[in-house]
Amino acid sequence: MHLLASTSCSLQLALAAMFSVLLAALLSPCLGKRSDLQRLAISLLIALSGALAIAAGISGLLGDTAAATLPIGLPWLPMHIHIDALAAFFMLTIGVLLMPVGIYSVGYMKSFTANGQSLAQLGIFLPLFALGMEGVVMADDAYAFMVFWELMSVSSYFLVTWEHAHEQNRRAGFLYLLMAHLAGLLILGSFAVLYAASGSFTFAGMRGGELSAGMATAAFLLAAFGFGMKAGVVPLHAWLPEAHPVAPSNASALMSGIMLKVAIFGFIRVTWDLVGSDAFIWWWGGLLLAAGSSSALGGVLMALQQHDLKRLLAYHSVENIGIILIGLGLAMIFAAAGHPLIAALGLIAALYHTINHALFKGLLFMGAGAVLHATGSRDMESMGGLIRHMPITAALFLVASISIAALPPFNGFVSEWLTFQTALLTPELDNTLLAALIPFSASMLALAGALAAACFVKVFGIVFQGNARSKAAEQAHEVDRWMQIGMAIPALFCLLLGVLPTLFIPLIDSVPQLLIHHSLAASVQAGHWLWLTPISAERAAYAAPLLITGLLLVGGLLYWRLHRRNNRILRGSVWSCGHPHLNPRMQYTATSFSQPLRRIFSGIYQPDKHLGNAYEDHPLIVRKIAYAVHVKDLAFDKLYRPIGTATHHLADRIAREHGRGMHAYLAYIFISIIALLIWIAR
Amino acid sequence: MNQLMFIQEAISIAASLMLLISFALLAQHRLLSVLHWFSAQGIVLAITTLLVALISDHDELYFSAAMTLLLKGALLPWLLWRIIMKMHIHREVEPMVNMPVTMMIALGLVLVSFHIALPIEAISDLATHNTLAIATATVFLGMLMMITRKKAVTQVIGFLSIENALFFTAIGATHGMPMIVEIGVAFDVLIAAIIFGLFFTQMRSTFDSLDIEEIEAKAKRR
Numbered sequence: 001m002h003l004l005a006s007t008s009c010s011l012q013l014a015l016a017a018m019f020s021v022l023l024a025a026l027l028s029p030c031l032g033k034r035s036d037l038q039r040l041a042i043s044l045l046i047a048l049s050g051a052l053a054i055a056a057g058i059s060g061l062l063g064d065t066a067a068a069t070l071p072i073g074l075p076w077l078p079m080h081i082h083i084d085a086l087a088a089f090f091m092l093t094i095g096v097l098l099m100p101v102g103i104y105s106v107g108y109m110k111s112f113t114a115n116g117q118s119l120a121q122l123g124i125f126l127p128l129f130a131l132g133m134e135g136v137v138m139a140d141d142a143y144a145f146m147v148f149w150e151l152m153s154v155s156s157y158f159l160v161t162w163e164h165a166h167e168q169n170r171r172a173g174f175l176y177l178l179m180a181h182l183a184g185l186l187i188l189g190s191f192a193v194l195y196a197a198s199g200s201f202t203f204a205g206m207r208g209g210e211l212s213a214g215m216a217t218a219a220f221l222l223a224a225f226g227f228g229m230k231a232g233v234v235p236l237h238a239w240l241p242e243a244h245p246v247a248p249s250n251a252s253a254l255m256s257g258i259m260l261k262v263a264i265f266g267f268i269r270v271t272w273d274l275v276g277s278d279a280f281i282w283w284w285g286g287l288l289l290a291a292g293s294s295s296a297l298g299g300v301l302m303a304l305q306q307h308d309l310k311r312l313l314a315y316h317s318v319e320n321i322g323i324i325l326i327g328l329g330l331a332m333i334f335a336a337a338g339h340p341l342i343a344a345l346g347l348i349a350a351l352y353h354t355i356n357h358a359l360f361k362g363l364l365f366m367g368a369g370a371v372l373h374a375t376g377s378r379d380m381e382s383m384g385g386l387i388r389h390m391p392i393t394a395a396l397f398l399v400a401s402i403s404i405a406a407l408p409p410f411n412g413f414v415s416e417w418l419t420f421q422t423a424l425l426t427p428e429l430d431n432t433l434l435a436a437l438i439p440f441s442a443s444m445l446a447l448a449g450a451l452a453a454a455c456f457v458k459v460f461g462i463v464f465q466g467n468a469r470s471k472a473a474e475q476a477h478e479v480d481r482w483m484q485i486g487m488a489i490p491a492l493f494c495l496l497l498g499v500l501p502t503l504f505i506p507l508i509d510s511v512p513q514l515l516i517h518h519s520l521a522a523s524v525q526a527g528h529w530l531w532l533t534p535i536s537a538e539r540a541a542y543a544a545p546l547l548i549t550g551l552l553l554v555g556g557l558l559y560w561r562l563h564r565r566n567n568r569i570l571r572g573s574v575w576s577c578g579h580p581h582l583n584p585r586m587q588y589t590a591t592s593f594s595q596p597l598r599r600i601f602s603g604i605y606q607p608d609k610h611l612g613n614a615y616e617d618h619p620l621i622v623r624k625i626a627y628a629v630h631v632k633d634l635a636f637d638k639l640y641r642p643i644g645t646a647t648h649h650l651a652d653r654i655a656r657e658h659g660r661g662m663h664a665y666l667a668y669i670f671i672s673i674i675a676l677l678i679w680i681a682r
Numbered sequence: 683m684n685q686l687m688f689i690q691e692a693i694s695i696a697a698s699l700m701l702l703i704s705f706a707l708l709a710q711h712r713l714l715s716v717l718h719w720f721s722a723q724g725i726v727l728a729i730t731t732l733l734v735a736l737i738s739d740h741d742e743l744y745f746s747a748a749m750t751l752l753l754k755g756a757l758l759p760w761l762l763w764r765i766i767m768k769m770h771i772h773r774e775v776e777p778m779v780n781m782p783v784t785m786m787i788a789l790g791l792v793l794v795s796f797h798i799a800l801p802i803e804a805i806s807d808l809a810t811h812n813t814l815a816i817a818t819a820t821v822f823l824g825m826l827m828m829i830t831r832k833k834a835v836t837q838v839i840g841f842l843s844i845e846n847a848l849f850f851t852a853i854g855a856t857h858g859m860p861m862i863v864e865i866g867v868a869f870d871v872l873i874a875a876i877i878f879g880l881f882f883t884q885m886r887s888t889f890d891s892l893d894i895e896e897i898e899a900k901a902k903r904r
Contacts, residue, residue, distance in 0.1 A: 661895065662894055663778060670829060678797070
């Protein structure tokens, strides 16, 4: 076995990570009788796999790259795997979430076994799902890539349909499976184009293929739509808000945190690596930018109007994928325009946001899982005041909320700031159309950031603050240690990545070195280790440690001012506006909080309001007012439904033709013979 | 030489008769007269085979001609006649498409077949090369008959007339197939006719009708 003999440490670590989840999937059915042991084994093996993936990723990013051929696959088509800087970065991204989710699962899945639910389905498909994602990242040929990709898609389908007794979950699962397969087909098409150009299935061969401009565009478009569908880019996102909420929370943390990133990985692999940055055409980046901007804004706008906590988070995934795409699109534009250094900055921004989103969105979904665990509901309108019962969960959730709202000192700020810095370099471009588009897109990004902040004020305020809106929320309890540790790890990473970008950016700098042969390392820390300077110190600089010191100082000062001795403090509940006695029904709700935005953006939302009043005997005396508002996803009504209906009509037509009698069949045969004869005799 | 010219003319006339009979088959309203014309088609086919046998030196074509006359001119029509008589179905032929339209379509098909056969006729040097277009047209008309008729019996006659036309095409295009093939095909057709007869009996007893549309409707209801 030359595999074991290979000297690369990173490759062995990555293989060990894959082996450990494979072992979990194989072990799980054997332990079906002893569900406690089963739960512990699956979860800890997943966590181990995550830890190994982190180690593999870091050593790969430090330059320990290698390739190997696995002794499995078809006889003439063995599986090639490798670890280069790009694969290593995404291994790291997978690892930093897989490990905490594994730990979290120990506690989270306890509620399932306590309810007597079987872990058989989760126990097999959760590890297989992780295996698929790790395999996609490690793949070095189109065959291995597609096999692992489908493994990832299909096993996550079983996670989505976990509670398949509900019809709604089965519908979500079907939509998910449908779109995953469509995406798989498009990706296969992209590889087919690359194969036609190079005659090789291996990525090494595809890189060497001679691509004409038309073929490169075809490969790019197929990859963009295929991976975009999987990543949930507007308007291909419809499956995402349906599928993510219904999966168990540890699975939805993985789906939202990593699976979407694996789609981003696939896109970078195909376009930047296989097609190559030399073949970029100027409008490709523009397309990405447009898709990214509409996803960022559309995602956050839809998120604002949700009151299902996990659905809201799912829409935020759409938003964040949009932000990543804006970074990638900017990088593509600058790479095509011959500014590789700025392109490297854009790429770093996109990658930075990729790992950030994996961390804070994973954390948010785990937090939502904790809340679901404690209250048994996903509906925000029935929560409230949870900060008193679950202080640790609340604090960790707050960290993630600040991160996703892109506020310093956490990590979300750094990556969005880098994206803005890239966008601010637009004057370097000669193409006036793009130069006009970029500021527009940057302002949409800014708006999305502000709206995201508003949205998480709403989430935190409604869920954790105020008074309990239901019995279940009143009796909520803090989650166990496993889940707390599982959530604390990504929170810690969020802080570290926010404070120490100057250490992290040189680490991931090997990715742009691999893809565009330019490094950012020289300019990032030109001045001092404290200061992050994307281009030059004169332009812009950010020092998170100093900022934190400042924040602590100001915070301490405020605390001291408030809590000076002899200072009387009056405490009232949040959302009471100073009124002493409000009952929980009189509080602000999620729906009322987002009402102003619903009015401003009513053109996009097209809200569907229902007002049902119940009167006493006299029509002027109102006994009860019921107000309900529904916001539909515009893409669903305007894009999906027409396509669905058209497909149905076509299928019906064909079915009717099938039902025709013998004469029709004879006529078909006859007409086709005549047509063929005429065609031959041309 | 003179005789050859004469026979070639005779073959052409026989070919036009074939086409004419195909039209006649399409145009008939009564089942028995369809049968008469079918028999006439078999006889013309036999005559054509005989004529081709005269100008080519394939002796087995004489045998072929005799077999055609017996089988297609007499035996098959008689078998079908017996079925019709036994089942009392000598009512009118029921077309799906009315007669004038059928005729127009048939005319169009003849034009198409001439268009198709033109390049092939140009490269053939057989004495019978100008019959190819007509032969193709007769195949088409047979198919048209199968498509536009409701009754199973008329469809079978359409099918058999396609077979006649294919035989005619073979004679015209290549001076006949090898003997063994021809005998095989002839027996196939005979057996097919017998099986059709059995089928008709079965269909009648199961569905109470030989009308395809009615049978389909009943089959759906089950």
